[in-house]
Amino acid sequence: MKKEIPLAITFISGVLLVLALFIPHKPFGNLEEIFNDWYIIVSGFTFLLGIDSLLGYNFGKLKRKEKDAPYALVLILSFFITLTWGIVEIVRTPEHNPFGPTSTFSLYFYNSIFIPLQATMFAILSFFIASAAYRAFRAKEINSALLLVSAVLVMLGRIPLGQSAAPYVITVIFLIFAVYFFAESAGVTEPKIKIAYILVALIFVALIYPLGFVYFRQHIPEFADWIMNVPQMAGKRGIMIGIALGGIAMSIRIILGIERTYMK
């Protein structure tokens, strides 16, 4: 019974909600609203579970005197100070919402501690992104070279300085490729391949002016838009459709009781 009851609840809820969508009349029509109300109420209680889990985990760290126990202590203290202050404000001014954004303490805590901390955490990302871009965007093969060139063009196309900087960036990139192919040709003994390498190098040099100084100087924003609207969107759509089909398959498995990992 321990398994059968949850499975039955899941099956009945799932089937009823599917019916409610396709038969928007009584008694099914109201069901979705009722279920959603229940869902909203249950969602509220998940905060309690979250608090229980968070405190349990951090008290455990303190107990075991783990390396990062001081951080756990800061979290626990912050939690209880905020909670206590909230309760004190309820007692002092019952008509006032102590956890509302206009409460004096909450506002002070939010504006002076929470916002700077969270903004700082996120701002640190810019350092990591720059470092990661430097290390990851390497032209190791054709695919990664395409990714690298696309990334550079989108970055250029999306900034006001992009149009004026584009010719010089394109010149540098194309010169690097030209020098690379020219240097590669030196180590090749087969004449046809040698000529091919040199030709590719020359093509890169020849493209610098028409692409960099004529086309991209004028059209870099449109080109960045094209990358976003065509190749990027095609890939994104494929992923989204895949996720949606996967979601439907998983939902059917859960409703029918084939997928039971959520009960563990």
Next chain:
Amino acid sequence: MIELLKKLAGIDRRFIYAAVFLATAIPILTKATMKVEPLPEVRKAYEYIESLPESSVVMVSIDYDAASMPELQPMLEAFLHHSFSKNLRVIMLGHWPLGLPLGQQALEKVAGQYNKEYGVDYVFLGYRPGVAAVIINLGKDFRTVFSSDYAYTPIDSLPLMREVSNYKNVKLLLGLEAGAVGDAWVQYGYARYNLPIILGSTAVSTPDYYPYMQANQVISVIGGLRGAADYETLLGITGEASIGMLPQSVIHLVIIAFIIIGNIGFLVLRRAKK
């Protein structure tokens, strides 16, 4: 020379961090602005809001928090300026509880500048848990989700809310998105109730929302700090986003320079190994 070029493949990350810091801090301190040519999608969003009749009810969903504040707060403030200057009425709610005070502070600040009255010209509903369930039930009746506003005032005592029962009375939703709530707005708000939606998103989330724009499921997408700066330009105001354009441009160029330098080092190293 070759040895020097090889070293370019392994620059110490502390040097990169220092370059990023300087490339961001110096332009920010100058507070210089740059002229931007608004992107077509931002212009489309602006024109849609322009076309709304006076007194229309628009809704804003605060689905971000302080981490995304630099990109989305200027967007929100620009939207509020636009709405109040056109005498649109604003209902604000949100799905990110920790971001809602940001929304409320901006709402009160901008509403004060236009002498707007709470309950008549704007309402702040606050937060209810359950994202998709909240969006679906709001489409049926706001009262099933919010019987009162954030300050426990019954919504039927607010003149603005007496005119609003569900999405049929709302001319536009602006979803300010730092995560996946925008998907829920499209999947439930638009798909089931035809709610007109403009999504304002962080630059990193923007590609996720482009398919909705191309499929006309949302009116438009305002993406990142650039989108916010474009919006400010269209409104003729100089806000935080416009000031952020120079640092953003410089940092993009610095990152591009590091990518190029890294590749020079990588190619030289690879050739040397051969």
